[in-house]
Amino acid sequence: MSFLDAALIEGQPEASERAGPSARERSDRLYKIIRDRICTLEYPPGMRLSEEELAAEFKVSRTPVRRVLTRLETEGLVEIHHGIGTIVTDPDLDTLAQVYPLRLELAALLGKLSPQPRTGADLDRIRALVQRCDALAFAPDQQEFARLNMAFFFEVTAISGNQPLREISERLYFQTSRIVLRLLPVLNLGEEIASFRSEMLDVLKAMEIGDLEAVGHIRRAHISMSFTRMVLHSRQARERSGRP
């Protein structure tokens, strides 16, 4: 268990005073830990997750672990098969082709529905992400790239006060964010990092003048281009490997 995981599962009591985390809080923390491990490919597609092993790691019985795995299954991150096991799903380009049109529309909606004005602290957090992105250019790190992407996603999603919209956006993001990491070998890493950095700067500019609807449009444009790059490079990779 990494330091970050430990911080997540211990945490501060949220709803209760000094009285230890409630069942709901324990479950949510465990869910986020496993979800993040899947989305950073620490648990790669195809890996089998053992209920007993997870139960042992987090010092609980299988019951709460099963609760979390069931939730992850409804969100498409794992598949549970009776008698076989629980395996991490492997999102493909076909899944992506269904989810991306939705993500495009939802990104634009985020800037329109119940826009939440950004504070200086909000902008500073994004500026810190740009710094981390710069460091990434010199020392490529898949997991750090995944965490940066996720952190930026949450910053952009927060511009809308519409909770159902945020939940749906998150769900679709976690369903497909892994595919970029999977395709990194065939993608141009420098191009991806540069594109990500310029997206953050564009969003920052729009936020600085308070134009949240523009943030949505910028985000939409970059999601679209990201998808196009993936399709393009995948096709090129297939051609290079000789497959039709």
Add this chain to the structure above:
Amino acid sequence: MSFLDAALIEGQPEASERAGPSARERSDRLYKIIRDRICTLEYPPGMRLSEEELAAEFKVSRTPVRRVLTRLETEGLVEIHHGIGTIVTDPDLDTLAQVYPLRLELAALLGKLSPQPRTGADLDRIRALVQRCDALAFAPDQQEFARLNMAFFFEVTAISGNQPLREISERLYFQTSRIVLRLLPVLNLGEEIASFRSEMLDVLKAMEIGDLEAVGHIRRAHISMSFTRMVLHSRQARERSGRP
């Protein structure tokens, strides 16, 4: 247990040959039964659902029942409180105000993303719904109205082949469909039935000429007007009761 419920839980084996329903199938059926009971107000908002009673009714232990209730909680249909119980949620106008803008956009998207051509059988099913709606005008029945609405919703949602979009649309529908029933006392029932009937006829016309994008726009317009009527009549009801 009603006859319809019995048919649902027995059903035909879907994935297995004569080998009895799998755990997944049993769970899905139980989920749909309870979900439908909630959405037809057979389980009204505020009602407490006992795990033991449900377990006894469906001849299983509390474990699979808890699995289903947990799923219903993530979808916002019930709230589970440790030590208190599981109660059916009561969606209010504020929730509606957040969900409806989304439903509007998604309705339009349904006609655009992966449109699925309608067959004669598809149209006949909708025509049958119109007939049932006509019968409803003479003998108002809240549950029948709820079931008609739901059946029509599924027919319209089926025009898109985009599975994530359909899932999201369903989720938002089940979160908010009950509120129309709750407001029926202050709404003009005749107006609601007439509006519903004309929506089905409009959709039917668009489907007959194969214009699925128009179906989306029609649906969007009617969802918008439905929302406006609810806000309007709720305000009038408040004014009549003397509350500011």
Add this chain to the structure above:
DNA sequence: TAGGATTTGTGCGTATGTATT
């Protein structure tokens, strides 16, 4: 084909939390 190993699904007793008396 049969049987054992391993996995998830289920049943049930107990722990924990909440409200009421």
Add this chain to the structure above:
DNA sequence: TAATACATACGCACAAATCCT
């Protein structure tokens, strides 16, 4: 304030399903 009643959360043992030998 303490005790009681009753709800969900949890842990564990066993059943059912699958794979491999």
